[in-house]
Amino acid sequence: MRFNTVTARSEAGILASNKVLKNTYLLLSMTLLFSAGTAALAMVFNLPYPGPIITLVGYFGLLFLTTRFSNSALGLVFVxxxxxxxxxxxxxxxxxxxxxFSNGQQLVMTALGGTGLIFLGLSAYALTTRKDFSFMAGFLMTGVLVAFFAGLAAMLFSIPALSLGVSAMFIMLMAGMILYQTSEIIHGGETNYILATVSLYVSIYNLFLSLLQLLGVFSGED
Structure with a gap:
């Protein structure tokens, strides 16, 4: 009787994790398409870059609201x-x-393709092996904070070498975040698909920008 109860709980946990995973990937696909659409609109209307301050305020403000209302329908609006x-x-x-760059279109497409391959490859690895990457949490959080402040320093003091180092760091860190977040969903550590979607979206966004910056420096043609 006890064995049957444990088995039932295990099966229920797997079903719940699969549901979160399915909802996360569905919402992630929709948000990526929506984000691509707004990026295209910004290009069509030649909108200027809002600057780092507005970008950071907007990002952290909307991230706070998304997290605050992640258990309600408003969470979907804010995501x-x-x-x-x-x-x-x-x-x-x-x-x-x-x-x-004269090969700008090639750079963008290469960065986009590389981002897609990295995300799909790491997600497939985490899903197939079902390894627990929760041990990476502390390292990733510390690494992201270090890279974030190093990026601010590179921007404020105009240090190109540091900026490139930060991009390389973000590629590694975002790859780790994809493994970690996927593992959290699989093993029941993350049960909110809105929060899981935001985490994966931010990882993909930063991964793409970091790849694009490195490609621009090493493969860009004036």
Whole structure:
């Protein structure tokens, strides 16, 4: 009787994790498409980059609201507001690469393809092996904070070498975040698909921008 109860609980946990995973990937796909749409609109209307201060305030403000209302329908509204806003900030950056480099379109597509391959590869690995990557939490949080402040320093003091180092760090950190978040969903550590979606979206966004910056430096043609 006890064995049957444990088995039933285990099966219920697996079903719940699968539901969160399915909802996360569905919402992630929708937010990525929405973000791409707002980025395209920003490029069509030639909207200027809002600047780092507005970008950070908008990002953290909408992230707070998304987290605050993640257990209600308003959470869906704010997650689209967040990803749409990030798309608007991405549009001018893409426009700059397309006009600053003669092979700008190739750089953007290569970064996009690389981001997709990394995300799909790491997600497939986590899903197939079902390894628990929860041990990476502390390292990833510390690494993201260090990289974030290093990025601010590189921007404020105009240090190109540090900026490249930060991009390389973010690629590694975001790859780790994808493994960690997918593992959390699989093993029941993350049960809110809205929060899981935001985490994966931010990882993909930063991964794409970091790849694009490195490609621009090493493969860009004036």
């Amino acid at each position: 689209f507001a967040l990803t749409g806003f990030m798309g608007l900030t991405l549009g001018p950056i893409l426009d700059m690469y397309l006009h600053a």
